[in-house]
Amino acid sequence: MLPRRVFQFLIIYFLFLCGLMALKYGLALSDYVIPAPVGIYHTLIAEYRQYSLATMNTMTVAVIGQVISVGMALVIGIAGRQSTWLGSFIKVAAFNFQAYPIVALAPILFILLGDGFLTRLLIAAMICYFPVLLSVLGIMSKPVDDIEHFYRVTGRMRWQLEVKIRTFENLTQLTTVIAGSATLAMAGTIVGEFIAANAGIGYSIRIALYQSDLGKILIALFLIGITIAVYQALLESLGVVIKRAWTGR
Amino acid sequence: MPLICDKVAFTYPGAELPLFTDVSFELAAPGFHSFFGPSGVGKTSLARIITGDIAQFSGRVATDGLANLLYSHNKERLPGWSGVGRHLTRVIPPSMQAGIDELVEIFGLSDCIGSRFDQLSMGQQNRVNLIRYLLQDCDLLIMDESLANVDELTRERIILAVKAMFPRRYFIYISHNVVEVARFCDAILVFRGRGKTPQTVMVQGCNIRTKDDLSRAALDATLLEIMNAA
Numbered sequence: 001m002l003p004r005r006v007f008q009f010l011i012i013y014f015l016f017l018c019g020l021m022a023l024k025y026g027l028a029l030s031d032y033v034i035p036a037p038v039g040i041y042h043t044l045i046a047e048y049r050q051y052s053l054a055t056m057n058t059m060t061v062a063v064i065g066q067v068i069s070v071g072m073a074l075v076i077g078i079a080g081r082q083s084t085w086l087g088s089f090i091k092v093a094a095f096n097f098q099a100y101p102i103v104a105l106a107p108i109l110f111i112l113l114g115d116g117f118l119t120r121l122l123i124a125a126m127i128c129y130f131p132v133l134l135s136v137l138g139i140m141s142k143p144v145d146d147i148e149h150f151y152r153v154t155g156r157m158r159w160q161l162e163v164k165i166r167t168f169e170n171l172t173q174l175t176t177v178i179a180g181s182a183t184l185a186m187a188g189t190i191v192g193e194f195i196a197a198n199a200g201i202g203y204s205i206r207i208a209l210y211q212s213d214l215g216k217i218l219i220a221l222f223l224i225g226i227t228i229a230v231y232q233a234l235l236e237s238l239g240v241v242i243k244r245a246w247t248g249r
Numbered sequence: 250m251p252l253i254c255d256k257v258a259f260t261y262p263g264a265e266l267p268l269f270t271d272v273s274f275e276l277a278a279p280g281f282h283s284f285f286g287p288s289g290v291g292k293t294s295l296a297r298i299i300t301g302d303i304a305q306f307s308g309r310v311a312t313d314g315l316a317n318l319l320y321s322h323n324k325e326r327l328p329g330w331s332g333v334g335r336h337l338t339r340v341i342p343p344s345m346q347a348g349i350d351e352l353v354e355i356f357g358l359s360d361c362i363g364s365r366f367d368q369l370s371m372g373q374q375n376r377v378n379l380i381r382y383l384l385q386d387c388d389l390l391i392m393d394e395s396l397a398n399v400d401e402l403t404r405e406r407i408i409l410a411v412k413a414m415f416p417r418r419y420f421i422y423i424s425h426n427v428v429e430v431a432r433f434c435d436a437i438l439v440f441r442g443r444g445k446t447p448q449t450v451m452v453q454g455c456n457i458r459t460k461d462d463l464s465r466a467a468l469d470a471t472l473l474e475i476m477n478a479a
């Protein structure tokens with residue numbers, strides 16, 4: 001799983017680079033607009049260490065944000081699964097909230113909380129949270145009648161058992177959503193850093209933008225992509241291990 | 250404590266025509282009874298009305314004195330996280346646990362009790378599902394195609410064993426196998442095709458209790474009566 005993910009990313013990244021080079025040499029663009037491969041290589045050597053640390057910093061925030069958002073989505077999703085007034089309210093509120101772009105709220109967070117760790121974490125968690133919540137709500141609201149019927153008619157159904165049945169029956173979907181949400185958490189963190197933070201790879205990209213240094217941006221994109229690919233592969237592997245242990249297959 | 254249905258009518262929400270109207274019958278005593286008829290005439294719906302799963306109907310269903318009415322069907326599954334034996338031990342009340350081994354043996358499931366549900370054939374799955382319902386504390390059990398995909402000899406062994414082991418329980422067996430229904434069932438509520446009046450007719454089955462009970466002439470007469478009614 002890990003080599004495949006990394007290999008897929010490398011293919012896409014180098015195709016993207018080839019496209020840029022085709023554009024550069026096709027339109028005779030200067031190195032100032034799109035640096036030559038040698039220039040990108042020199043930037044890589046010069047910035048590799050600092051950008052790797054910045055990417056790790058961003059990744060740490062993204063992982064913590066994702067864990068928080070998945071935990072919250074599970075709690076709210078389980079609470080909102082029922083056809084009660086509270087369940088309906090949670091579902092409607094989730095659908096309405098997620099329609100609002102979180103990025104537009106980011107400046108408010110920066111004004112209220114400053115440009116430190118907490119703000120980045122909140123933005124990452126919020127961007128990751130709603131898609132996971134909608135998936136969890138969808139899974140938890142849908143009865144698995146052919147299994148649940150027996151427990152209902154014999155009076156054995158408890159909410160814990162209901163959640164366990166629905167989780168088990170949708171394990172593949174849940175693990176896919178959680179692995180996919182890693183990208184959202186990373187994107188959220190970078191967007192937050194790009195807007196106003198003082199650390200992380202998004203912050204480094206912002207500085208590179210002000211310097212109009214496409215080479216630095218390309219190196220940052222490479223490090224972000226490879227980090228997400230590895231993290232997602234690890235999450236997928238974890239999902240497979242959990243599924244194998246639980247289902248015996 | 251008879252089971253009485255009086256002028257029961259049911260229409261699916263949003264449907265223009267009722268599924269059935271004016272269905273009346275009485276099951277005066279416990280035993281192995283049946284609903285028989287073509288697909289789509291309302292056997293399952295009536296069964297679910299009796300057990301309280303469907304509340305939007307008109308007419309009267311009296312189940313006074315009958316506690317715990319259960320409806321089981323052949324599409325049910327067991328959770329996949331544990332083996333069949335472990336599941337049965339967990340969902341069957343302690344007072345009924347003694348019956349597990351006996352039923353597992355009669356139902357021909359001894360070899361697969363350690364397997365997970367999805368590793369079983371469809372017939373084995375239906376038998377496992379039926380065992381867990383039989384070993385519940387209930388006065389009425391509706392078995393909707395509960396022995397589908399089970400071979401004829403095993404079905405016969407199971408039905409005779411169920412009748413012998415639970416003589417004080419009401420069973421309503423829903424099946425499309427007319428010979429089986431005619432041989433083993435006591436009261437048979439035959440659902441007639443759409444547009445026929447009355448929509449149901451009660452026929453007395455042979456209700457055999459051992460393999461040797463059956464009289465060929467009695468079976469033929471019952472079969473004829475069912476086919477004429479349908």
